Amino acid sequence: MKSLRTRLLIAFVVLCGVTAAVVAGVTYVRARTVLLEKAQVAAVEAFTEKVARMTELNADLLSDRFSAAVILHRGRAVQGGLDPSAVSPELRARVASGEVSWQRVVVGGRAGLVMGMRVSDVEFYSARTMDDEQRDIRELALVAWLAAGCSMVVAVLLALLAARSVLRPVRELREAARRLGEGDLTTRVAVRGSDELAGVAATFNTTAEALERQVADARRFVADVSHELRTPLAAMTAVTDVLDEEAEHLPGDAGTAARLVAQETRNLTRLVDDLMEISRFDSGAAALAPDEVDVAAAATATLRLRGWSDVVTDLHPVTAVVDPRRLDVVVANLVANALRHGGPPVTLTVRGERGQVVVEVADRGPGLDPEVLPHVFDRFYKADSSRARSEGSGLGLAIAWENAVLHGGSLVAANRPGGGAVFTLRLPSGGGR
Structure with a gap:
C-alpha cells in the first residue's frame, strides 16, 4: 500500500499530465489543420489567378512557386513537367465536372499538393511541395510537447507543495496520537486555519483535554481511596496477625476462617500498597534515592x-x-x-x-x-x-x-x-x- 503522500503526488501528476497532453494535442491538431488549410487556400488562389490570366496555352505563365505543372487538352498532355500519372482519377473527375479542386499527396515521404481546374476543354494541373509547411508543423509539435513537459515539471512541483501542506497536519496528528497512546496526556496539536483538518485538530485537542481530566480524576480517586484504606488496614493487619498466631489453637472452621482472614488482609494490604505506588508514578511523584x-x-x-x-x-x-x-x-x-x-x-x-x-x-x-x-x-x-x-x-x-x-x-x-x-x-x- 503506497503512502498517502505518494498517492496524492501520483494523482496530481496524472491529472496535470493528462490535461497538459490533451491541451497540447488539441492545440497541435488544430494549429496543424489551420496551417495546412491556409497553405492550401493560398496555393489554390495563386493557381487559379495564374490560370485565369492565361491568354494562350503557355506553361511559362505558371508561377515559379509551382514545382511542376501540366496542361491537358481533351485528356492529352500538351505541355508541362508534371507526370500526368500523379493526377489521381478522383481529382480528374472533380476537375472534369468544372470544380477547382486539390488533393494532398505523399511522394517519397514528402508531402505535396496537386491542384487542378478546367477552362473550356483544357485542364490545368499544378503541384507544389509542402516542405515549408511540414517543417513549421514539426516545429509546432516540438513546441507543443515542450510545453507539455514543462507543465509536467510544474505539476510535480505543485503536487509536492500541495502534498506537503495537506500532509503536515496529518503527520502532526499521527505523532500526537502516538504520544497520547503512550500516555502523554498533555499532547496537543496546533490548529491552523478553519478547514476540515483544522476541525479534526480541534476535535483531537478537545478529546485529549477530556481524557486528561478523566484520567486525572481517576488517579486522584485511586490515590485518595488507597490513602484512606491504609489506616483501617493497619488496624486489621494487627488484629489478623493475632488471629493468625492463634489459628492453630482454634477449633475446626474457626481456625480456617482466621487463617483465611489473615491471608486476605495481607493480600488487600499489598494491593493498596501497589495502588499507592502506581498513583505516585502517574502523578510524577515517584523519585529515586540512588x-x-x-x-x-x-x-x-x-x-x-x-x-x-x-x-x-x-x-x-x-x-x-x-x-x-x-x-x-x-x-x-x-x-x-x-x-x-x-x-x-x-x-x-x-x-x-x-x-x-x-x-x-x-x-x-x-x-x-x-x-x-x-x-x-x-x-x-x-x-x-x-x-x-x-x-x-x-x-x-x-x-x-x-x-x-x-x-x-x-x-x-x-x-x-x-x-x-x-x-x-x-x-x-x-x-x-
Whole structure:
C-alpha cells in the first residue's frame, strides 16, 4: 500500500499530465489543420489567378512557386513537367465536372499538393511541395510537447507543495496520537486555519483535554481511596496477625476462617500498597534515592529475605548507582512471577555489559503466548481472562516496568528458545534520570 503522500503526488501528476497532453494535442491538431488549410487556400488562389490570366496555352505563365505543372487538352498532355500519372482519377473527375479542386499527396515521404481546374476543354494541373509547411508543423509539435513537459515539471512541483501542506497536519496528528497512546496526556496539536483538518485538530485537542481530566480524576480517586484504606488496614493487619498466631489453637472452621482472614488482609494490604505506588508514578511523584550498590549482592539479599532458596543464581559482582529499594521491588516481582506462573528451575542472572547492568529472570515453564507478550506489563492484565482473581495484585510487573523506566533503563519479556519465559532488566550503571 503506497503512502498517502505518494498517492496524492501520483494523482496530481496524472491529472496535470493528462490535461497538459490533451491541451497540447488539441492545440497541435488544430494549429496543424489551420496551417495546412491556409497553405492550401493560398496555393489554390495563386493557381487559379495564374490560370485565369492565361491568354494562350503557355506553361511559362505558371508561377515559379509551382514545382511542376501540366496542361491537358481533351485528356492529352500538351505541355508541362508534371507526370500526368500523379493526377489521381478522383481529382480528374472533380476537375472534369468544372470544380477547382486539390488533393494532398505523399511522394517519397514528402508531402505535396496537386491542384487542378478546367477552362473550356483544357485542364490545368499544378503541384507544389509542402516542405515549408511540414517543417513549421514539426516545429509546432516540438513546441507543443515542450510545453507539455514543462507543465509536467510544474505539476510535480505543485503536487509536492500541495502534498506537503495537506500532509503536515496529518503527520502532526499521527505523532500526537502516538504520544497520547503512550500516555502523554498533555499532547496537543496546533490548529491552523478553519478547514476540515483544522476541525479534526480541534476535535483531537478537545478529546485529549477530556481524557486528561478523566484520567486525572481517576488517579486522584485511586490515590485518595488507597490513602484512606491504609489506616483501617493497619488496624486489621494487627488484629489478623493475632488471629493468625492463634489459628492453630482454634477449633475446626474457626481456625480456617482466621487463617483465611489473615491471608486476605495481607493480600488487600499489598494491593493498596501497589495502588499507592502506581498513583505516585502517574502523578510524577515517584523519585529515586540512588546509591552505589553491588547489584549481585542486592539480588542475593532479595532472595534470602523472601526465603527463595530454590532459585538458581548466576551472579557476577557488578556495581551500579541505583535505588536499592526499587531494585529490590523489581527483582522480587520478576522472581515471584516466575515462581508463580513458570516452571522450575527459575534462574536469576546478574552481569555487567558495556556500561549497563543486566538482570535476567528465566524459567522452564510453558512460556508466554505470543498474544500475551505485548501486554505482560499492562496493569491488571490477565493472560487467562477466566480467572476472577489471582494471588497477586496484577500490578507487580507494571510496577517493575515503571521502576526500570524511572532508572532510565528497560524491562522486556520474551520466550527462551529452549522453552520458558525470560524477563531482562537493563539499567545504566551510572544511575537513572
